Amino acid sequence: MATLKDIAAKGSPLAGGHRMCAGCGIPIVVKLVLNASPEPVVVVTATGCLEVASSIFPYSAWRVPWMHSAFENTAATAAGIESAIRALEKKGALAQRINVVAFGGDGGTYDIGLQALSGALERGHRFVYVCYNNEAYMNTGIQRSSATPLFSSTTTSPAGRVIPGKMQPRKRLTEIVAAHPVKYAAQASMGNWKDLYTKAEKAFRIDGPAFLNVYTSCVPGWNYPEHESVEMARLASDTCFWPLYEIEDGRVRVTYKPREKKPVEEFLKRQRRFRHLFTEANRGLINKIQEAVDEEWERLLSLDKSGLKVF
Amino acid sequence: MSAQVKRQMLALTGNETIALAMKQIHPDVVAAYPITPSTTVMEKFAEYVANGEVQTELVTVESEHSAMSACIGAATCGVRVMTATSSQGFALMWEMLYVAASLRLPLVMAVVNRALNSNLNIHCDHSDSMGGRDAGWIQLYSEDAQEVYDNLIQAVRIAEHPDVFLPVMVMSDGFYVSHSVFNVTPLSDEEVREFIGTQPRSPYNFLDISNPITVGPVDLPDYYMEHKRLQAEAYYHAKRVVKEIGEEFGKRFGRSYGYFETYGLEDAELVIVIAGTAAGTTRYVVEQLRREGRKVGMLKMRVFRPFPQEEICAALQNAKAVAVLDRSDSFGAFAGPMYTEIRSALYEASSKPKLINRIYGLGGRDLRLSMHMRFFHNLRHCWKVVAMLNATIIWA
Incomplete structure (x- = not known):
């Protein structure tokens, strides 16, 4: 296992000076994932925070080949690149193996890009898809996505006098991906670098599609002090609000079990998107979230324990 | 060889x-x-x-x-x-x-x-x-x-x-x-x-x-x-x-290609502009009419982008009347897309032919010989009529 020093010594594929917000979790995810690749990488990115903040012409923060073409088609664009690589490999025209990595936010992955992602997964292209999941459309001003958690307040699911934020739970995308099936799909977090790096290393070893759903804190979207980004992401896993697990060859393995499972309230209370829950009237909603988190956590643990090939 | x-x-x-x-x-x-x-x-x-x-x-x-x-x-x-x-x-x-x-x-x-x-x-x-x-x-x-x-x-x-x-x-x-x-x-x-x-x-x-x-x-x-x-x-x-x-x-x-293909355009007074398969029917009608001594011709579009405006202008400016046949409409525009471009190209011409637009063949409707005959008849008519703007676009 590489130490943080080892990883840092590899240099950064992303140069400083990009325009991502102070405290943004995305660069951490990008650097950790790309540095886990033993081979050179080429990167495709969906329209979104990472894209707009890293590539404002005439500057580019990318030290690796990087491409953006549109919002909903990142997996399809990656599939095209991977097919070109295959074609060149067949001709013996490629000097070395190149890994294709796609980055999309939860908007570009859970929602508008899901069809293209599903198609690319089913066809079995050899690429690593990374969803930097900050649980809403942050680039366009914090609108709800299907990754937005229950009762979260966003600009299109605002907590109002009648409706307390988003009324639907988030989609279980990692399992949807696993059900294609793919050999490797995992939930990771920017708050747990070792777990993320290990999963990225595994993903790059897969001869086919691999998927990483990486929890990524967002300062303007969740609204907490910017120096607390890593802590926020850690809290999400320590409360089991964002469980860390992997699905390898159809078997679920929980990769992080907090020594002390903290109440979900500790995670929620530090963010403005859940502020409206902390009133006497909405007290019951926090309990509902806790119940849902507990149920999900128990479900994952039992899947893990069963050892069954569930996907 | x-x-x-x-x-x-x-x-x-x-x-x-x-x-x-x-x-x-x-x-x-x-x-x-x-x-x-x-x-x-x-x-x-x-x-x-x-x-x-x-x-x-x-x-x-x-x-x-x-x-x-x-x-x-x-x-x-x-x-x-x-x-x-x-x-x-x-x-x-x-x-x-x-x-x-x-x-x-x-x-x-x-x-x-x-x-x-x-x-x-x-x-x-x-x-x-x-x-x-x-x-x-x-x-x-x-x-x-x-x-x-x-x-x-x-x-x-x-x-x-x-x-x-x-x-x-x-x-x-x-x-x-x-x-x-x-x-x-x-x-x-x-x-x-x-x-x-x-x-x-x-x-x-x-x-x-x-x-x-x-x-x-x-x-x-x-x-x-x-x-x-x-x-x-x-x-x-x-x-x-x-x-x-x-x-x-x-x-x-042995098969040359330009921006468009012309047929009988050298001396044609009445011209049909068309693209695609319907050019075959147009060519046949032109043949028939020319056999009867009528000065008719055809311009078949090949390259629509980039649009060859000077060449189109040169090819059509000596005609008396031109019918542009569009197999699509540009809804809300004043005519079909090909017509609009051709009319615009002809703005530079020293002598301008009369122009009519026909929207034809939408959704696979056949363009019949009789319709072509009618187009040429219409053309001959519009050439003689001075004020014809209101009647430029007709769905065939």
């Missing part, structure tokens, strides 16, 4: 012809999604792949949007890429058509023209490709299977020309061409290889790890317009290159 001997005439449908051209072009990557009437192109091509007759990576995507996206991804890697589509598929690609052109990717796409929803209609008109006329692709229209074939082979050269580096779409009429059997004389495999070259040319290579590039960045008001201006210049070059390659093709293989 020895190569010519090897050529033989085959009986092929339009789509089989497209598939054969694709096989001979032998692209590195093809990404496509089936849609009537272009489906059999991909079926036939998939058969070539399955039988090992081509080594192409065939990406059977889940939508046309992904088809064009995958083509774009592949083309950035400097490999040869092709696809085919029709109608709704073309419409679904629309967003990515602009991206392909703006990234200056030398893709080649066969468009088998079909009407657009709603209501659903699988038959031919030009609404799909005309809807994409401003996306930045070079557009070549074809009358029959032989022209589709010749256009596709030339399209590779045009797209990959270093002064151009733009995607090219080659149109053929759904069912009229795609599902009808034609006599086609393809080139030999060697001739195609020699003409297009085995090494594809591309503006950049995304896979060059030691020289990493950023493709498709954010481009704000300080630079976006400069980039669009550079792109616009490519179409000036494209206009020259399309002609040069059409001539070269003619010299090598």
